[in-house]
Amino acid sequence: MNTRLLDLVLVMLVIGTGFTWWLGETGHAGPAAVLTILAIAGVKGVLIIREFMALRGVKFFWPAMVIGWLLLVLAIIMAAYWRGL
Amino acid sequence: MTDPAAAVGSARHPPGDLAIWVFILAELLAFGVFFTVYAITRMKNVALFDEMQLTLDRRAGAVNTILLILGSWCVARSVAAIQLDQKVKSARWLLLGIAAGGGFLVVKLFEYSAKLGAGINLATNTFYMFYLSLTFFHFMHVILGMVILLAVWLKARKGGYSAADHHGLETGASYWHMVDLVWIILFPLVYVMR
Numbered sequence: 429m430n431t432r433l434l435d436l437v438l439v440m441l442v443i444g445t446g447f448t449w450w451l452g453e454t455g456h457a458g459p460a461a462v463l464t465i466l467a468i469a470g471v472k473g474v475l476i477i478r479e480f481m482a483l484r485g486v487k488f489f490w491p492a493m494v495i496g497w498l499l500l501v502l503a504i505i506m507a508a509y510w511r512g513l
Numbered sequence: 514m515t516d517p518a519a520a521v522g523s524a525r526h527p528p529g530d531l532a533i534w535v536f537i538l539a540e541l542l543a544f545g546v547f548f549t550v551y552a553i554t555r556m557k558n559v560a561l562f563d564e565m566q567l568t569l570d571r572r573a574g575a576v577n578t579i580l581l582i583l584g585s586w587c588v589a590r591s592v593a594a595i596q597l598d599q600k601v602k603s604a605r606w607l608l609l610g611i612a613a614g615g616g617f618l619v620v621k622l623f624e625y626s627a628k629l630g631a632g633i634n635l636a637t638n639t640f641y642m643f644y645l646s647l648t649f650f651h652f653m654h655v656i657l658g659m660v661i662l663l664a665v666w667l668k669a670r671k672g673g674y675s676a677a678d679h680h681g682l683e684t685g686a687s688y689w690h691m692v693d694l695v696w697i698i699l700f701p702l703v704y705v706m707r
Contacts, residue, residue, distance in 0.1 A: 429593035438586040442579060445700075449575035452705035457563075465701045472697050480589045481690040482528045482683075490527045490534065494694075497541045501698060505552045509706065512556035 429482065437479045444468045462509045466502050473498040528592070529684030537691045540654070544695045547650065548702060551643050558639055563707045565640035573624050574704035577617050578696060581655075584613030585693040588662065588686045595669075598676035604669040607662060607682075610689065614659045621652055644703055651692070651699060658692045661685045 448468050451461055474495060478484040483491040527534050555562040591606035628645070635642050665685040668674065674682045 429589065429596060431590060431593050434586060434589050434593060438582065441582045441586075445575060445578045445582065448701050448705055449571065449578075452571050452707075457707045462706050465706050469698055469701050473694055476585065476690060476694050476697065480585050480693070481687060482589075482592070486525045486527050493538060494541065497538075497545060498694070498698075501545045501548050504549050505698075505702060505706075508549075508552035508556045512559045 433479060437475045440475060441472050444472045459510065462506065466506055470498065470502050473502075527687070529680060529687045533684045533687050537687060540691060541695070544651075544698075547647055548698060551647060551702065554639060554643065561638060562640050565638065565644075566704070566707055569644070569704055570624055570627070571704050573620050574700050577620050578700045580613045580617045580620065581693045581696050584610045584617070585690050587613060588689050591669075592679070592683060592686050595674050595679040595682055596676055600669070600672050600674065603674065603679075603682070604666060607666045607669055611659055611662050611666060614655055614662070614689075617655055618652070618659075621648070621655075625649075647699065647703065651695060654692050654695070658689045661688055 448465055451465060456464075477491060477494050477498065481494070483494060587606050587610035591603045591610065594600075594603035594606055625645075628641075633641055633645075635645050662685050665682050669682060
């Protein structure tokens with residue numbers, strides 16, 4: 429594992445979390461806010477899966493299953509919010 | 514620093530025991546169903562969910578997200594250390610990861626205490642039924658993850674893992690990262706999105 433990369437991922441995850449929290453605190457709502465928040469969650473999730481879980485470079489099936497789960501769940505949430513907004 | 518992922522190519526098995534990955538996929542499926550049901554229920558009760566969401570402590574949710582991210586990072590650093598045969602360093606990183614998990618539990622208990630003190634419970638309304646059950650389901654996974662990490666740490670501090678043999682450490686780490694991954698969706702879904 430590349431420790432510098434792990435540190436960089438940590439910084440990105442913290443920034444993403446801070447931005448998500450800020451969007452909530454400032455009352456951002458609606459389709460654009462939901463899309464932005466889910467996109468941030470998606471990027472954070474992929475970073476965790478690839479770098480912390482160390483699935484980067486692993487046989488295709490495993491990262492495909494976990495990243496596929498992440499994208500499917502985010503897509504379902506997006507669709508449900510879109511209809512409910 | 515070497516990067517085995519880049520060096521070996523795309524033929525590696527996932528880190529740790531294969532059984533833990535089957536378990537992780539099952540857990541992800543369960544959380545995925547939970548998230549889906551929450552989102553669909555919210556779709557039919559937008560006003561209630563938006564109103565109740567404002568009663569949550571969003572700052573506590575963000576602090577807990579940071580704690581889980583830090584915990585995951587510490588455990589990833591522990592794996593990186595043992596790959597370089599740095600046994601003492603690896604055990605210390607693990608302990609820090611466990612401490613971050615403990616911090617998460619403390620913050621969550623304060624949140625639960627505030628809600629229960631205000632008379633809120635599973636029967637209060639649909640939103641709180643989901644909030645309490647979903648976050649408590651995750652809370653139990655954090656505890657399980659900490660128990661696993663504690664067992665791994667007990668072995669690590671006695672020098673039980675090495676660069677050549679750290680399968681058990683990777684197994685525990687994989688489960689811990691799953692707990693973090695699930696919260697990455699749970700936090701924005703329950704605390705932020707409206």
